[in-house]
Amino acid sequence: MALKIVKGSIDRMFDKNLQDLVRGIRNHKEDEAKYISTCIDEIKQELKQDNIAVKANAVCKLTYLQMLGYDVSWAAFNIVEVMSSSKFTYKRIGYLAASQCFHESTDVIMLTTNQIRKDLSSPNQYDTGVALTGLSCFVTPDLARDLANDIMTLMSHTKPYIRKKAVLIMYKVFLKYPESLRPAFPRLKEKLEDPDPGVQSAAVNVICELARRNPKNYLSLAPLFFKLMTSSTNNWVLIKIIKLFGALTPLEPRLGKKLIEPLTNLIHSTSAMSLLYECVNTVIAVLISLSSGMPNHSASIQLCVQKLRILIEDSDQNLKYLGLLAMSKILKTHPKSVQSHKDLILQCLDDKDESIRLRALDLLYGMVSKKNLMEIVKKLMLHVDKAEGTTYRDELLTKIIDICSQSNYQYITNFEWYISILVELTRLEGTRHGHLIASQMLDVAIRVKAIRVFAVAQMATLLDNAHLLTGNMQRKGICEVLYAAAWICGEFSEHLENPMQTLEAMLRPKVATLPGHIQAVYVQNAAKLFATVLKSQEGNTESTAAQETSQLMIDRLPLFVQSANLEVQERASCILQLVKYIQKLQQKDVEVSEEVSALFAGELNPVAPKAQKKVPVPEGLDLDAWINEPPSESESEDEQPKAIFAKEEPKHSRPRHTEVDEKELARRREARKQEQANNPFYIKASPSSQKVYQEGPGVEHIPVVQIDLSVPLKVPGLPMSDQYVKLEEERRQKERAEKKKKEKKKRKEKRSGRGKKHDSGPESEEDITPAHMVDIVTEEMPENALPSDDDEKDPNDPHKALDIDLDKPLADSEKLPVRSHRAAEAPKSPTEDGDAESAALQEPKKKSSKEKREKKKDKERDRKKSKEEKKKKKHKHEEKEEDLLGGQADEPAVQSEETSEVAAPPTSTSAEVSDLDFWLSNAPVPSNTQEAATVAAEEAAPVPEAASGTAPDSEPDEPKDTEMEESKSSKHKKKKQKKEKEEKEKKKKKKHHHHHHHSDGGGGEESVQNGTVEDEEPLPPMSNYCLLAENSYIKMVNDIQGNLQDGSQVVVSVIFENKCESFLKSMEFNVLDSLNSKLQRPEGSGPHDGLTVPFQLPPGVSNEARFVFTVQSIVMPQKLKGTLTFIVKVGR
Amino acid sequence: MCRGGVGRLISSGGEKTVFSSKMQFMLLFSRQGKLRLQKWYVPLSDKEKKKITRELVQTVLARKPKMCSFLEWRDLKIVYKRYASLYFCCAIEDQDNELITLEIIHRYVELLDKYFGSVCELDIIFNFEKAYFILDEFLLGGEAQETSKKNVLKAIEQADLLQEEAETPRSVLEEIGLT
Secondary structure, three states: OHHHHHHHHHHHHHOOOHHHHHHHHHHOOOOHHHHHHHHHHHHHHHHHOOOHHHHHHHHHHHHHHHHOOOOOHHHHHHHHHHHOOOOHHHHHHHHHHHHHHOOOOOOOHHHHHHHHHHHHOOOOHHHHHHHHHHHHHHOOHHHHHHHHHHHHHHOOOOOHHHHHHHHHHHHHHHHHOHHHHHHHHHHHHHHHHOOOHHHHHHHHHHHHHHHHHOHHHHHHHHHHHHHHHHHOOOHHHHHHHHHHHHHHHHHOHHHHHHHHHHHHHHHHHOOOHHHHHHHHHHHHHHHHHHOOOOOOHHHHHHHHHHHHHHHHHOOOHHHHHHHHHHHHHHHHHOHHHHHOOHHHHHHHOOOOOHHHHHHHHHHHOOOOOOOOHHHHHHHHHHHHHHOOOHHHHHHHHHHHHHHHHHHHHOOOOOHHHHHHHHHHHOOOOOOOOHHHHHHHHHHHHHHOHHHHHHHHHHHHHHHHOHHHHHOOHHHHHHHHHHHHHHHHHHHOHHHOOOHHHHHHHHOOHHHHHOOHHHHHHHHHHHHHHHHHHHHHHHHOOOHHHHHHHHHHHHHHHHHHHOOOOHHHHHHHHHHHHHHHHHHHHHHOOOOOHHHHHHHOOOOOOOOOOOHHHHOOOOOOOOOOOOOOOOOOOOOOHHHHHHHHHHHHHHHOOOHHHHOOOHHHHHHHHHHHHHHHHHOOOOOOOOOOOOOOOOOOOOHHHOHHHHHHHHOOOOOOOOOOHHHHHHHHHHHHHHHHHHHHHHHHHHHHHOOOOOOOOOOOOOOOHHHOOOOOOOOOOOOOOOOOOOOOOOOOOOOOOHHHHHOOOOOOOOOHHHOOOOHHHHHHHHHHHHHHHHHHHHHHHHHHHHHHHHHHHHHHHHOOOOHHHHHHHHHHHHHHHHHHHHHHHHHHOOOHHHHHHHHHHHHOHHHHHHHHHHHHHHHHHOOOOHHHHHHHHHHHHHHHOOHHHHHHOOOOOOOOOOHHHHHHHHHHHHHHHHHHHHHHHHHHHHHHOOOOEEEEEEEOOOOOOHHHHHHHHHHHOOOOOOOOOEEEEEOOOEEEEEEEEEOOOOOOEEEEEEEEEEOOOOEEEEEEEEEEOOOOEEEOOOOOOOOOOOEEOOOOEOOOOEEEEEEEEEEOOOOOOOOOEEEEEEEEEOOO | OOOOOOOEEEOOOOOEEEOOOOEEEEEEEEOOOOEEEEEEOOOOOHHHHHHHHHHHHHHHHOOOOOOOOEEEEOOEEEEEEEEOOEEEEEEEOOOOOHHHHHHHHHHHHHHHHHHHOOOOHHHHHHOHHHHHHHHHHHEEOOEEOOOOHHHHHHHHHHHHHHHHHHHOOOHHHHHHHHO
16 A cells, blocks of 8 residues: 555656646657657546546646647546545646536536535635636536526625626526526625625626626616716726616617716716727717707717827827727718818828728728719729738729719719729739629619710720730639620620621630630620621621621631530520521521611610519509419329319409409509609600709710710720829819809899809819719619618527516526525425415406406596405405415415516516606706606606505515504605605705605515505506605615525615705614514614615615515514605705 | 627537627737637637637738737627737627727736736746636636736735645645545
8 A cells, every 4th residue: 555655656756747748749849749649648547546636737738738729528527526626726727627628518517516516615715716717617507507596695705706706607607597697686786786896896797798688678777877887987897887878778768868978078087098989989879879869969979089080190000990990880870070080081091000991991981072082092093003912902992892883873973984993993813803893884884874985995995805804814703894894895886886896806715714604695795796787787888798797606606505504505506596597698688687686676774673572563463362272281182283273264363354444444554654653663665764963964065075085995904094083173173164154144144142152162062063974773672671680689699598577576486496405395396286276276366456456547546446446455365365375375485476476567667667767857958857747747646655655575464454554654644744844844944954754664465565556556656666655855666575595584675766856865764673574783783773774865866775674474464664764965 | 789799600510609708718829820828708619619719810910010909800809919929819799898808918918927927928838727827817707807906916826825735735644645
C-alpha cells in the first residue's frame, strides 16, 4: 500500500503539467498532431489513476487541447469526477473544463445535478461561485428545472458576491425553463432595489434582457425603471435601461414623450461616449416611433445630428463609424436634417478605412438631388477605379445603380449620361453584378423612349466589342450585359445606324461560348434584326443584298441549332426554317419584308412586376369555385372520369350569363372601361399617357439632342460619362437663361404681383428640367398587400417561451420544484385530486358569479341594491369556500390563488395599463392633460369605495366578519373625509403636517375580496393588485402571495402611489395584529410599532414595499386593520 | 427598428441556432491566427464553434491596422481590438452597444494586466486557466457582472488563496489519506 502511494507520487513527478504540455507543443511545431496524440495517450493513462490531483492535471491539459480544436468529449465523465472533488483547487478546474467542453447533448450532465446542488449550498462562497459560473455555460433544461429553486434561493444569499451571480444566471434558467419565470420574478424584481450596486445592476441587466425580448409584459415596470434611470449614475446600468425604454416605447408612445427630456439631458451632460451613443440611438428610435406630435421634435433631432457630427468628425475611427451608422437611421425619417451634413459625409468617402467608406455610401443614398447626382456619381466612379478589393468595388457599383435608379430615376436629368455610366461600369473586372447593369440598361431603354437612339448605338458598340467582355474568363459575370445589349439592338433595331454590321456581330461563332440564356436572346434578336435589314434592303433595287442577308443567316444559324442548350436549339431551328422559307420566296422575287417584320410588330410596353395582381377579377368569375365538382373521396380512381363527364352536362353554367340583359352588359362594359382607365397598369392601345415629367420642351427641342453629335461613340473601355457633367452644366445654364428670358417677358407682360419668385437666386431642384421624358410605370402594391416585415417571430426563438404574463398571480402548479419536497409530494396526491374536483365544482359557479357581476355593473350606482347583491354573493362564496376547504384544507395559499385567478385574468392587462396610464398621464406634457384629467376623474370615482377596499390576506374569511367590516368601513369613510377636510385647511397654512390615513384592512377569503373590489369599481379593476385605500394624496394597491420558502408566511406587496403635487415622506405602515396573523417587525420593536416604508415618494411616483405576515392558523378567517401615516411636504 | 430582435447564426447543418445572451462569445487569438482563449455564451456544437472561429480569425486578421473596430458579420456585430500581439474579439447582437463592448474588452485587458503584472501573450498561454477564471469573475453568461476592477481582483485573489491553502501544506497528508 505504502509503496503504491510512493510510486504514485513519483509517477506524478514525471507527469507533464499544463506548462510542460504547452511548451512541448511549441517545441513540436512540425509534428504537432503526432505529439498531441501521444500526450492524449498519456492523459488517458493519468485519468485511470485514483489520485484526484493527477486527474485534475489531466483534465486541465484536456481543456487546453479542447481549445486547440481536439475532441475531448470522451473525457466528460472524468471532468465530472474532478468537479466533484472536495478541494476547491480541483473543483475549479473541473468546472472550468465542464464549462468549456460540455454542451446540451453531453449526457453526463445528468449526473451533475446533485453535485451542483451541493456546491450551490456550500458554506464556501467560492464553491458556490464556481458552480454558478459553470452552470451559466452548460445549463440544460433539466438542470434548469431541477436547480431553479436553489438558484432562486441564492438570490437572497447574504453575500452580494453570490447574489449577483445568482441573479445573472437566472436569465439562463428562464431561457431553459420558462416556467420558472413567474415564480422567480417577484424576487428578481426585489433585487432591483438591492443595497449592493452590483446586485442591482445584475437585476437590471436580467430584467432589461427579458423585457427587450417581450416588451409588452414589462410595460408595467416602466415607472420603476424610469425612477432608476433618473437616479442611477452607473453608466452600464443606464445603458441597459435606456435600451429597454427603446424597446418599450413602440408599445406605449406616451412613454416616448416622457423619455425625451431625461434623455436629452443625458446627451447634454454625459462624457461617456458609450452612453451618449446609446441615448442618441434611443432618442432616434423614440422619435421614429412617435413620428409626430412632439413639440420639440425637430430640436431633439437637431441635437442628435449635432452630436453625431461631433462623433463623425472625431479622429477615432470607431466613433466615426458609429456616427455614420446612427446617421443612417435618422436619414430614413428625417432626410433633411442629415442632408445638411453632406459635406462631412462626402468627406468620409475618402476615408482610408473601407468600413467607414461603406457606411458613408449608405448615407449617400439620401444625399443626392438632381443638382448633385452627376457630381456624386463622378466621385464614386473615381473610387471604383481606385478600389482595391472586388467586394468594395462591387459595393460601389450597386450603390451607384441604387442611387441613380432610386424612386424611378427621380434624380436623373440626363439619361445619355446614365447609359454612359452603365457602359463604363461594364469595364469592371470580376464583378458579380453584370445582371444588375443589364437590367438597368433594359429598364432605361424600354422606359425612356427618347434615349433609345442613343442606347441602341451604345449597345451596338458593346456587341461589336463583345470580345472585350468575354475574352477573359475572369469577366464572366459581366457578359450578362450582352443579354441586354442584344435585346435592345434587336427590339429597337429601327434606330440602328448599321443594322447589318450588328447582325453580323450577333452571329459570330464566338457567341456560341456565351451562356445559353444569352445565346437564346442573341438568336431571337438576330431574327428581329434580320427583319429590319430585309425591310431596308428590299426597298433598294438590288435584291441580291437581301438574299445575301438570308444566306448569312442560313450559314450561321446551324451553329446554334447544335447548341446543347434546348432553348437556343429550339429558337435557332425554328428561325432557320423560317429563313430558308424566306429565301425560297426571295428566289421567286416575292417581297417578304412586310410579312417578316409583322412577326415582331407592336410595341412592348413596360409592365410593373405586380401588375397582374392589379387586374380586376371579372364579375361573375369565382377563381376558387370548382369548375367541375371535386371528385368525392369515396369514389375510386377508375370511376372519376366518368363522374366528371356525367356531371358536366347537366350543369350548364354558361346560359346563366346569357340571361343578363343588354342594359346590364352595357353597364358592365362601361364600368370596366372606367376601371381600366383608372388602372395605370392596364395596357391601352395608345401609348401610356402617364408621364412623370410632362413639362419642359419636347424631346426634339432639347439642346442635348444636338449636342449628341458632339459626343463621339466610344469603344467601351474609355470613360466618357464625364463629358456629360460638363454638357449638363451647359444645358442647365442655357435653360436657366431661357427661363429668365421667359420670366422677364412675363414680368413685362404683367408687372403686378410677386413675380420675383424664381429670381436669379441659386438653382432650386424644380428648376432643373430633365433632358428626357421618362415614361415610367410606378410600381404599386396591390391594395390589400401587407408590408412583409411584420413576420411572425421565429418559432425557434427561446425568448418566445418567455412571453409570459408576469402580473398574473402565481398558481400553485407554478411553484418551482423543490427537491426536498418532492419526496413528500406523493402522499399529497389525494389533495391534488381534491384540487381537480374543486376546480370542476368551481366552474359553474364561476359563471354564475360572472353573471352576477355583469348584472351588478348595471346597478352600480344603486348602492343599496348592490349591497344586497353582495350579501348574496358572499353566501355563494361561503358555499364555495366549503367546497374548497374540503379538498385542500392544508393548503390555504393554493386555494386563495386559484380562486383569485378566477377573477383576475380578464382584467389583469387593463388594470395594469390603467396603472401605467396614470403614471404616464402625470407627465407634464400639455397634450396629455386632457387624458390626465379623465384618468383622474375615473380614479376619483372609486374613492368612497376605496376605504372599504380591504387588505386581503390569504386566510379564509367568515362572512359575518365581512359584513361587520362593511358597516365599520362606512363609518371610517366618514371619519376619513372629515380628516381630509381638516388637512386641506392645514395645507392652506402651508405647514408640515401629519396625515393619518386609515385603511381598513379586512382579511378575507381572496375571492370574496377580489369580487367585491371588482364589482364596486367602475373602472377596470386591478388585476392581482387590488385597491387597498386611496385618498387625494396617495393610492395604495396590494397583492398577496404565499411565501414559497416558508409556508407560514404571507407576503403582502403594497404599491404606494403619490397622487399629489408634493413630496411624501416618512411613511409608516402599521397593522394591528390579530390572533392568528402578525405583521413581521424588525427585531426589538414592539408589537404595535409601525414599519417605516423604505422610500419616499416624489410627486407622481409610485413604489412598492413588501410586508411579511406570519400566519399561525388558517382555519379562521382573518381581518386586519391598518394605518398609513405620512408627511406631506408642502412648499418651503 | 429591430428585425425580430434576435441575432442568429445559420449553422452548417442548416438548422437555426438561436443566440440568447448579450455577448455571444469572446475569442482571443494571436497575430498568427492561433486561438488563445475562447468563451462561448451560447450553446453551439464544437463543429460550429470551429467554423465560426476560423472564419472570424481570417476576417479580423485581414483587416488593416487603422480600420475601425467594428464589423458586421452574419447577423452579429463583431467588436475587436488588438493589444500587442493579441486580438480580443467579441460578438454582440444587433442592438447592442459597440462602445460598451470595447470597454468590456479593455476592462478585461486591464484586469489581466493587473493580475499578471504587465501581461503578455505568454502569460495567457501558460496560465490559460487563470485567464479564464478572471474572465468568469468579470463576465457571467455574457453580461458584465462586476464593473469594479478591485472587486474582481479581490475575488480572484481570495479564490487563489483558498487554492494555495488547500494545496501546499496538506497535500501530501491528504493524498495519503485519500489513497
